[in-house]
Amino acid sequence: MQKAIFTLMERCVACKSCEIACAVAHSKSGKVATAQFEEPLPRSRVRITSAGAYSFASRCVHCEEAACIAACPTGAMHREGRTGVVAVDEDLCIGCWMCVVTCPFGAVTADPGTAKALKCDLCAARGAAGLGPACVDACPTGAMVYATPDELAGMRRFATAMASVGVVDGVEESVALWRNLKGGRSI
Amino acid sequence: MSDLVIVGNGPAAVAAIERFRSLDSRSRVTLVSKEEVPFYSPCPLAEYVEGSVARERLFLRPASFYDDHGVEFLAGATAVGLDRGALVISRAGAVRSIAWHKLLVATGAVAARPPIEGLEGTAGVFALKTLSDAEGIIALSQRARRAVVIGSGFIGLEAAQALRRLGLDVTLIEALDQVLPQMLDVDLAEIVRSRLEANGVKVLCSALVRAIESEHGAVRAVRLDTGVIAADLVVIATGVRPDLRWLAGSGIATDQGILVDASMATSVPGVWAAGDVAQAPAWDGRHRLIPTWPNAVSMGSIAGVSMAGGDTRHGGTDIVNVVRVFGMAVASFGERGNGESHDFAGAGARRRVLIRDGRISNGQFIGDISGSGALLEMMRKGVDVSRLGDKIARPGVGPAWSMPRPPKPGRHAA
Ligand SMILES: Cc1cc2nc3c(=O)[nH]c(=O)nc-3n(C[C@H](O)[C@H](O)[C@H](O)COP(=O)(O)OP(=O)(O)OC[C@H]3O[C@@H](n4cnc5c(N)ncnc54)[C@H](O)[C@@H]3O)c2cc1C
Ligand code: SF4
Ligand code: SF4
Numbered sequence: 001m002q003k004a005i006f007t008l009m010e011r012c013v014a015c016k017s018c019e020i021a022c023a024v025a026h027s028k029s030g031k032v033a034t035a036q037f038e039e040p041l042p043r044s045r046v047r048i049t050s051a052g053a054y055s056f057a058s059r060c061v062h063c064e065e066a067a068c069i070a071a072c073p074t075g076a077m078h079r080e081g082r083t084g085v086v087a088v089d090e091d092l093c094i095g096c097w098m099c100v101v102t103c104p105f106g107a108v109t110a111d112p113g114t115a116k117a118l119k120c121d122l123c124a125a126r127g128a129a130g131l132g133p134a135c136v137d138a139c140p141t142g143a144m145v146y147a148t149p150d151e152l153a154g155m156r157r158f159a160t161a162m163a164s165v166g167v168v169d170g171v172e173e174s175v176a177l178w179r180n181l182k183g184g185r186s187i
Numbered sequence: 188m189s190d191l192v193i194v195g196n197g198p199a200a201v202a203a204i205e206r207f208r209s210l211d212s213r214s215r216v217t218l219v220s221k222e223e224v225p226f227y228s229p230c231p232l233a234e235y236v237e238g239s240v241a242r243e244r245l246f247l248r249p250a251s252f253y254d255d256h257g258v259e260f261l262a263g264a265t266a267v268g269l270d271r272g273a274l275v276i277s278r279a280g281a282v283r284s285i286a287w288h289k290l291l292v293a294t295g296a297v298a299a300r301p302p303i304e305g306l307e308g309t310a311g312v313f314a315l316k317t318l319s320d321a322e323g324i325i326a327l328s329q330r331a332r333r334a335v336v337i338g339s340g341f342i343g344l345e346a347a348q349a350l351r352r353l354g355l356d357v358t359l360i361e362a363l364d365q366v367l368p369q370m371l372d373v374d375l376a377e378i379v380r381s382r383l384e385a386n387g388v389k390v391l392c393s394a395l396v397r398a399i400e401s402e403h404g405a406v407r408a409v410r411l412d413t414g415v416i417a418a419d420l421v422v423i424a425t426g427v428r429p430d431l432r433w434l435a436g437s438g439i440a441t442d443q444g445i446l447v448d449a450s451m452a453t454s455v456p457g458v459w460a461a462g463d464v465a466q467a468p469a470w471d472g473r474h475r476l477i478p479t480w481p482n483a484v485s486m487g488s489i490a491g492v493s494m495a496g497g498d499t500r501h502g503g504t505d506i507v508n509v510v511r512v513f514g515m516a517v518a519s520f521g522e523r524g525n526g527e528s529h530d531f532a533g534a535g536a537r538r539r540v541l542i543r544d545g546r547i548s549n550g551q552f553i554g555d556i557s558g559s560g561a562l563l564e565m566m567r568k569g570v571d572v573s574r575l576g577d578k579i580a581r582p583g584v585g586p587a588w589s590m591p592r593p594p595k596p597g598r599h600a601a
Contacts, residue, residue, distance in 0.1 A: 049558075049583045067560070070488075071481040073198075073230035075247045094231050094240060097509045097556060101518045102481055106558035110516050 002084045003148050005122070005136060007056050011143035012048070014055040019044040021138030025123055040113035045120045046135050047109075057135060057144060060107040060120040062086045068099035068108060068119075077117065085124065088117045189217040189259070191494060192274055192285055194266045195293035196220035198228070198480060199462025199487035201248065203291055206491025208256050217259045217285065219266055219276055221294075224318060225250065230480055232321040233345035236328070237352045245318065266294070269437040271455075289457050289494050292434075292445060293487065296427035296463040296478050301337075305399035311406035312399060312421045315346045324422065328353050331420040335359075335409045337396055339366040341510040343424035344379075347388050348513060350420070358389040358416055360409070365392060370508050370519040371551050372528075375537055378553055379512050386513040427478055429464040442466055444476040449500040451490035459494055461486035470503035470567045477504050507563060509556065518556040520563045521549035531580035538580045545573035555582050 020032065027035035027042035035042050046059040066086050068077045076092035077099050079085070088099075095115035099108045109118040123133040131137070136146045145152065191207070191214050193200050200218065207216070227245040234240035253260040261278065268275035273284040298314030306312060311327060314320050324346075328334075332355060336347045339361040347359045359366070365376035366383070380390050391411070399421060400408040409416045429444045440446045440454035444466035451459045451467065463478035465486055482504040492499045509518040526543030536555035540562060541548045547566040552559050562579075565572065572579050 047583065067481070070202075070484045073228045073480045074244070075228075092244065094234050095511065096230060097511070097516055097518065098230075098480065098507075099560075100516075100556055101507050101509045101520065101559045101563065102505075103560040104564035106561035108560075110556055112514070112516075115514070 003132075003146055003151075004062065005059070005133060006145045006147065006152050008143050008145065009056045011141045012055045012057065013141055013143075014048050014050065015140065016048050017138045017140055018046050018057045018135035018144070019048060021134040022046050022120075025126060025134035043109065043111060043113075043118055045109065045118055049106075057139075058106060059135070060086060060103075061105060062120075062122070067102045067104060071098040071102040073098060080124075083122070083124075083127070085122045086119075087121045087124070088119060090114075090116045093117050189285060189287055190214035191216045191289045191291070192287040193218045193258075193291045193293060194274065195291075195295060195462065195464075196222065196226050197293060197295045197462055197483060198226075199293040199295070199465075199483040199490070200291065201226050201252075202484045202487030203293065203461060203491040203494070204256050204258060206488045207495050208491075210492065210495035210497060212257070215259075216257060217261060218253065219261045219264045219274070219285070221263070221265045222317065222319070223263045225252065225260075225262075227318055228480075229316065229318075232315055232318070233342075233349040236315070236321050236324050236346075237349035267433050269434055269439075271438075287457075290459070291490055291494060292439075292453070292458065292460040292464055293462045293483075293490075294430070294464050295483075297430045298423060299426045299428050300423065301396075301425050303337075303396050303399060305401060306423070308404075309399050309401045309406050310404050311419060312423065314423050315342055316427065324350075324420070327420050328355060332356060333358075333416075333418050334420040334422065335416055335418040336422045336424060337409070338424035338426065339390075339392075340369060340424060340426060341367070341508055343422070344383070344510055344512060346422045346424055347383065348386075348511075350422070351386060351388055355420070357387070358391060358418075359383065360394050360396060360411070360416075361390070361392045362395055363392065366390065367510070367517065370510075370517065370523075371553075372523055372539065375539065375551055375553055378537060379515075379517060382512045382515050427463065429476070431464075442474065446474060447486075449489075449503075450493045450498075451486055451501065452493060459490045461490040467501060467504050470505055472503070475504065475506075477506050479505075479507060481505070481507065503567070505563065505567070515554055516552070516556045518552045518559050519550060520559065521547070521566055523549045523551065525549065529577045529580045531577070531582070533582070536582070538582065540580045542572060542579065545571045547572060547579070557582050558584065 022044040023042040024032045024035045046057045048055055049058045074092050076089045093116045097110045099117050100110045111118040132146045136144045228247050231240045264276045264278040267277045275284045298316040313324050334350045334355045334357045336343050336359045347357050351357045365373045366380050367376050383390050395412045398410040406421050409418050431441050438455050444464055445460040447460050447465045447467050449468050451461050453460050462483035466474045466476045469475040489501045507520045526541035526548045529540050531538040537553045539551040546569050550562050
């Protein structure tokens with residue numbers, strides 16, 4: 001089963017580490033020190049948004065019935081056969097912004113610099129190198145989890161068990177513990 | 188005899204074929220298309236005219252699409268009549284009928300022809316609706332110097348912009364007192380007008396075209412109430428409407444378009460309709476004619492499932508439009524003029540969201556259109572946003588509020 005990014009909204013402290021990591025991961029140099037001087041400036045595909053007392057990293061959830069694909073009149077917005085990731089083919093994109101106005105999650109950015117649609121590609125380039133999404137790795141509070149739905153369910157069961165025997169308190173701590181047990185940041 | 192006959196070859200027809208074939212690989216399918224070319228996207232036609240999109244990019248499926256999907260493709264065949272069991276087509280001057288068991292009408296719309304004296308039969312007057320329209324404009328634009336675009340909807344704006352970029356002298360004429368009358372309130376439309384003028388397009392609002400003047404059969408000028416504008420190329424962009432004449436006598440119920448239910452079924456059993464030709468239940472339950480690409484694709488998909496015997500309903504079509512005016516994004520959804528308006532003004536951005544009975548009824552965005560899809564989703568769902576006040580128009584507010592509510596912070600079990 002495909003991995004997805006799951007959000008634990010209650011953990012997000014709106015520090016924007018994910019936004020920076022995303023922009024850097026999609027920059028030419030791939031390094032924070034130089035990415036900030038690139039032209040055009042690399043842009044983040046996740047955006048911290050707030051809803052009352054909460055904030056969270058809003059980005060593409062790679063819908064099964066993707067409104068953006070149905071709306072794209074050039075074939076640029078498509079689903080990658082192998083990974084199921086919804087992605088933009090920049091050569092085909094004409095910047096008509098149909099995807100921006102139809103995505104129910106506000107997950108596509110109209111990039112004025114390139115006039116191409118900009119969205120989360122689940123860090124395809126990092127994936128090729130065996131790494132998980134940059135935003136997940138950068139989040140200092142573990143507000144995002146990169147896992148398959150099965151792994152997430154397992155994690156939830158583990159968390160409930162841990163909480164019930166009083167080892168840890170609530171989901172946040174158990175996610176951290178689960179991560180440590182798994183020995184990696186992106187699970 | 189074909190099990191399924193599809194009339195039309197646009198996105199509604201193609202989405203229907205793809206969905207139908209995923210469920211039914213056996214039925215015999217025939218597609219009848221007025222145009223000779225395979226399926227193409229009309230949306231980048233202005234970009235094709237200005238030269239930024241190559242011709243082959245308009246064709247969104249491989250040449251083998253019809254064969255791959257087991258579809259007999261009758262190109263250059265126009266449907267001219269319909270009755271129970273037989274579709275009458277005209278192809279290369281010959282008229283014949285095709286027996287059908289199931290039928291999908293996906294003929295789209297045609298460019299409206301306003302009653303202007305001298306319009307018909309004058310060379311150099313085009314719509315921007317089909318590939319052949321675009322090719323006519325491209326051919327003439329190489330020697331034309333002065334263009335007039337009649338109508339300032341999004342297609343008129345795209346045409347004006349493309350012709351300007353080709354170096355023509357362009358005048359845009361609008362009968363109402365503002366540009367983009369369907370999409371924007373008059374004050375926001377002023378921003379668009381300034382943008383057009385700053386880029387060299389002359390804009391005349393509240394101007395009525397009386398006649399097209401010609402010389403040796405070719406356009407020479409456009410005559411208004413207030414004067415005459417010399418022109419050697421004219422684009423008519425006064426909207427689109429379905430052409431339903433060939434359905435007379437078929438018994439199919441029509442209004443402005445073909446009336447369909449949420450499964451895309453028409454009033455006649457065995458006949459479905461989808462796309463610009465269909466008047467389907469919209470997000471608010473009212474039957475509306477909303478000619479957009481996303482609606483054509485979603486209606487076509489639903490029709491494909493229905494025709495294969497599946498049971499599925501469309502969630503309601505949407506009014507969503509977006510256009511770029513010399514690089515500035517302009518978007519809108521819903522119906523304007525109905526509710527209390529909440530505004531946001533920022534650097535290079537104006538956003539307006541209308542609230543009626545606590546719910547979003549309309550959105551208008553210039554410069555920063557981010558998150559507009561999330562606000563549209565909230566309108567569809569009828570989310571109560573009254574407590575947000577003016578914040579609703581701020582960039583970045585939409586996505587968060589369209590998400591499910593998170594649990595309260597603090598102690599809780601996983
Ligand atoms: C210049 C331009 C720009 C656009 N930009 C956008 C945009 O940015 N966003 C957006 O949402 N929408 C846009 N649209 C609208 C969008 O293209 C249409 O809503 C969409 O193509 C409708 O699809 P359809 O399948 O219903 O009909 P169409 O695409 O119109 O296809 C109709 C088909 O039916 C065939 N046909 C018609 N009559 C007959 C007949 N009697 N017999 C046989 N065949 C027949 C035609 O040849 C054609 O193949 C644009 C349109 C134009 C012209
Ligand atoms: S961009 Fe939006 S509509 Fe498209 S897959 Fe992502 S969340 Fe879904
Ligand atoms: S902006 Fe690009 S990806 Fe988005 S709908 Fe238009 S062509 Fe497709």
